[in-house]
Amino acid sequence: MTEYHVATDHLDPDTCEVTTTYLGTCTQERADEVRAIALLPDTGRWVKDHPRQAGAFVVLRDDGDLDVFVPTDAPEFRIDEPGPGADTGDPESMPRGAAGPAYISGAVKFGSQSIGGAMDHPESGPRITWHTTESPAGASYFSSVALYLIRVASEPQVIYDPKTDRIGQFGPLNRSARALRNDGGRRTNREGKVNIQVEVLGRAASPWTKGFDASKKPNFRKVLAAGRAWGVPDSWPAGKPPAYPSGQSPRSRTVWQSKPGHYAHAQVPGNDHGDPGSIDISVVPGKAPATPPVGSPAEVSRVRS
Structure with a gap:
């Protein structure tokens, strides 16, 4: 046994x-x-x-x-080093033309603050990728979920609790995170001028935006402001985030690799998770195309979490 x-x-x-x-x-x-x-x-x-x-x-x-x-017989789990170019957000090391902050004021700094490196494809434009932790929110789950993400080496740049309005960071916004799978040889964590990944405490099946009043959440507004400072437009290029678990997601490589804006984890090529569910794009503001993009058969999948 x-x-x-x-x-x-x-x-x-x-x-x-x-x-x-x-x-x-x-x-x-x-x-x-x-x-x-x-x-x-x-x-x-x-x-x-x-x-x-x-x-x-x-x-x-x-x-x-x-x-x-x-x-006791499990293979050792090793966390990959961030590699060349990892830093803690020194303004002198920011990409040329950077306009946004490396850190959001008031964010709790978790861990070593060295989780990623320079972006591979800044020409793809700035974006924010939204996740959910598939966990409770409130109480002290903010800390325990942060510990979990560090232990499994799946840190985003930002963690956010919609119940308490607390924010934390695992690394600077101008460096890559570790919360996405690669799309073949293309490193999705390093797609864009910035790819600010936000893990929201909550579950995809119960969108956290329901009943959420952004006017009473100053730290949430700081997250949006930081994205806008980096040039992230108020748009959802891949369409509205699909419902979980019944939705389908066109994980279009063409869109992902060419259009800045907000993305759901469920819309990233090379990934198969369905989070964050059908969050309200008036809360996470942005226009979605009238006709959602269509991916190739290999790029369209039923979402899961």
Whole structure:
């Protein structure tokens, strides 16, 4: 029977430094019990499988900590280094002609702030790519989800909680993130003058924009203002974000590689997730084409999360 290494990740509320406490091993029976309890309603916990390490899972806790379970025989998970050009947003290292900020004022800085490098295709134009974390919002999930994204090396530049209006950053806006899969040899994280990826705490099946009043959310407005400062237009070139899970998404490479604006994760070629669901494009403002673009058969897929 499989045994698991068990650890807890903790984020210091003052310094935002991550510490990991190793707790030893447990049996498969104990790991199954922890998972089952966390999946019960109203436990204040949420289970997420590790997307890059088979059999591993984590439990998001509403106190902000993260419980980690990794099979003792699992291959080691290595986080790729950002590579040449990674930095912490020094204005001197910004691309020529940069106009926007590297950091949003008031954002909590999580982790090392070195998650990516220079953009590959600035000629594609600036864009914002919207995700959802598929987790609860509010309480201290802001911290536990941030810990999860760091642990699985899937950091965006920005994390946002629509309930509390808290924002955080894992790296400067003018460098790439790690929340998208590549489209073959094309690095989707590095598409555009900037590709500001925003993970919103919430679920694709229940769009977070429902009942959301942007006039009462100053930090959300800062996210939009930062995108506009970089030249992101108020448009959705690939059309309105599709509903989850019933929608279909034309993940057009032609559109993605040529048109600036707002994109859903569900509209990025080479990816198959359906987030953020059918968010309201009057809240995340932008015009969508009257006739949505049509991708090739290989580029059209039913969304999933």
